[in-house]
Amino acid sequence: MYKALTMFLLLVLFISFSCKKDKTDKDISYYNIANFICNDALVDTDGTSILMVGNTNVSGNDVNIGIIKINKSDGTVIWNKNYGGIHTEKGIRIKATTDGYLIGGISNDALGQPSDLLMIKIDANGNKLWEKEYGGSADESIANMIIRSNGNIIIAGTTKSYGAGDRDVIFFETDANGNEIQFKTFGGTGLDGSSDLLQHTNILYTLAYTTSIGNGDRDIWLMALNEGLDTLWTKAIGTNLYEESSSITLTNDNQILLCGHSGTFPMHSGFLAKYSLDGSKIFETMYGAADHDGFQYAQQLLDNNIKSIGYSSSFGNGEQAYIITTDQNGTLSKEENFGDANNQRLHKLLEDEVNIYFLGADNLTDCYFQKLKK
Numbered sequence: 001m002y003k004a005l006t007m008f009l010l011l012v013l014f015i016s017f018s019c020k021k022d023k024t025d026k027d028i029s030y031y032n033i034a035n036f037i038c039n040d041a042l043v044d045t046d047g048t049s050i051l052m053v054g055n056t057n058v059s060g061n062d063v064n065i066g067i068i069k070i071n072k073s074d075g076t077v078i079w080n081k082n083y084g085g086i087h088t089e090k091g092i093r094i095k096a097t098t099d100g101y102l103i104g105g106i107s108n109d110a111l112g113q114p115s116d117l118l119m120i121k122i123d124a125n126g127n128k129l130w131e132k133e134y135g136g137s138a139d140e141s142i143a144n145m146i147i148r149s150n151g152n153i154i155i156a157g158t159t160k161s162y163g164a165g166d167r168d169v170i171f172f173e174t175d176a177n178g179n180e181i182q183f184k185t186f187g188g189t190g191l192d193g194s195s196d197l198l199q200h201t202n203i204l205y206t207l208a209y210t211t212s213i214g215n216g217d218r219d220i221w222l223m224a225l226n227e228g229l230d231t232l233w234t235k236a237i238g239t240n241l242y243e244e245s246s247s248i249t250l251t252n253d254n255q256i257l258l259c260g261h262s263g264t265f266p267m268h269s270g271f272l273a274k275y276s277l278d279g280s281k282i283f284e285t286m287y288g289a290a291d292h293d294g295f296q297y298a299q300q301l302l303d304n305n306i307k308s309i310g311y312s313s314s315f316g317n318g319e320q321a322y323i324i325t326t327d328q329n330g331t332l333s334k335e336e337n338f339g340d341a342n343n344q345r346l347h348k349l350l351e352d353e354v355n356i357y358f359l360g361a362d363n364l365t366d367c368y369f370q371k372l373k374k
Contacts, residue, residue, distance in 0.1 A: 031075035033367035036066050038359045040093045041348045048072055050350065052359060052367065053091035053103055056082050065091035065105050065118075067126060068367075072357070075369055081126040085109070089118060092142050100124050104142045104155065107133055114139045117157050119178050132178035136161025140170070143194035146204070151176035154229075156206050158193030165189045169208050169221075171229050184229045188212025192221065195245040200254060200277065202227050207248035207258055216240035220260055222248075222275065235279045238262065243271065244294065246310070251300040251328070255282060259308050261294035262286055270295040270322070272308050272330060283330045289314035293322060296347050301356070304328050309346040309358060317341040321360060321368070344368055 038054040049069050056066030064084035070077055083089065084107070093104040100123040107118040116135040122128050134140065138160035145155040152175055159170040168187030174180050186192070190211035197206045208221040214236030220243045224232040237243070237258075244261040251257050256275040261268035269288035272295065275281055287293070291313040298308040305325055312322035315337040321344040325334035338344070342363035350357040355371050362368035 029075070029371045031070075031369040031371075032362055033068065033070075033077075033369065035365065036068060036367045037361045037365065038367040038369070039091060039347055041350060041357075041359050042094055042096060043072070043350055043352065044069065045096060047352075049078055050357065050359075051094060051101065052369075053094040053105075054367065055090045057365075058082070058084075062086055063088045063090060065089045065103060065120070067091065067094070067101075067103065067122070069126070070369070072352075072355070072371075075371070079126060081122070083120055083128060083131075088115070093144050095145060095147060097121070097147060100129065102145060102147070102153065104145050106141050114160075116140055117142050117155065117172070119145070119153070119155065119174070121178065130178055132174070132180075134172050134180060134183075135159070141193075143206070143208075144197040146197055146199045148199075148227075152181065153178065154197070154199075154204060156194040156197040159185060163187050163192075165192060165212060167191045167193050169194045169206065169223075171206075171225075173229065182229070186223065186231070191218070195260075196248045198248050198250060200250060203232065203277070204229075205248060205256060205277075207245045209243070209245045210236060214238055217242040219243050220245040220258070220271075222256070222258065222279065224277075224279065233279050235275075237273065237284070242268075244268070246295055247297045249297075249299050251306075252302075252304060257298055257300060257306065259295035259298035259310075266292055268292050268294045270308060270310060270312075270324060272298055272306070272324070272326070274330065285330045287324050287332065287335070288312060288322075295322075295324070296345065296360075297349055299349050299351070300328065301351055302353070305333070306330070307349055307356070309349055309360075311343075311345040312337050319343040319345060321346045321358070321370075323358070 041052040064082040068080040088108040103120040108115045116133040117140040143156045155172040163185035168185045204225040210221040219238035246260040262271040269286040273284040293312040295308045295310040308324045320337040320339040323336040346360035358370040
């Protein structure tokens with residue numbers, strides 16, 4: 001117990017003093033947070049800070065969920081917490097609630113054992129209120145979660161424990177305290193899994209991948225579900241090649257914006273598409289060059305331009321952070337890449353009236369945080 005407490009305190013001190021401002025000019029500021037990989041982030045309700053969730057290495061092969069609150073203006077750490085025991089817990093998603101935050105992740109309690117889907121509720125200061133795990137005898141992982149108007153939580157993920165194939169899309173519904181109400185699976189006899197989830201009015205839209213249906217090796221799979229988790233419509237998206245699904249967001253005029261990767265594995269291009277709420281295609285397009293390029297997240301900004309972010313091996317040294325700017329119809333206006341030989345990836349974009357914030361991984365071990373003045 002004393003040893004574990006000592007390690008935790010050392011970790012807190014390490015993270016607290018390792019948020020380093022690397023470069024500043026008139027319009028751009030770069031920061032690096034060592035020993036932490038950011039997977040998701042949100043602007044806090046106070047409007048002045050950002051909460052990041054991800055993975056932090058405690059010691060050896062032990063990985064815990066990390067959450068860090070930073071000041072938007074200068075990147076300084078306000079507070080940080082980590083959650084988990086021995087072996088592996090990873091933080092994948094974070095959502096604000098009326099009285100704190102929900103963290104979604106995965107948990108592996110013993111080396112070599114299957115992973116479970118993990119939910120943690122914390123208060124506004126990061127103190128844990130409850131923790132729940134979901135899953136069966138094989139692996140489960142989380143894609144995203146939403147909170148319904150009645151307080152119930154819908155979790156989208158991927159399961160190897162249940163369903164028709166080796167992997168299937170799974171939805172868990174819980175009450176506000178994380179107690180399981182029901183689960184449903186979707187998929188065929190191939191490999192199917194969920195990548196992201198959003199809600200508009202009372203309809204759930206999930207972005208997934210599938211080898212059970214579609215046009216090629218692996219396709220993007222878009223589904224709409226009603227409040228009872230019954231299918232309203234589904235659509236396989238892709239070529240006769242290999243597609244990966246990454247993120248789904250709503251545009252300013254309530255259309256579906258999705259992104260991912262498309263091409264001959266492993267040489268991909270960044271894939272961006274817009275669909276109406278009834279599943280009708282508005283546009284599909286790809287970006288990139290001769291090597292492996294792909295998008296992890298796409299969002300329409302306040303000025304109606306679309307930014308798609310991810311990584312590229314086609315420019316510079318190793319993997320570079322990759323940003324594409326298009327108009328609302330997908331027409332390219334700007335292509336950017338930055339980074340060094342350490343390999344950089346962007347996972348999340350946030351925006352306010354003055355700045356755009358890019359968050360991701362540097363050298364696949366540290367958090368990369370860039371603030372760009374509009």
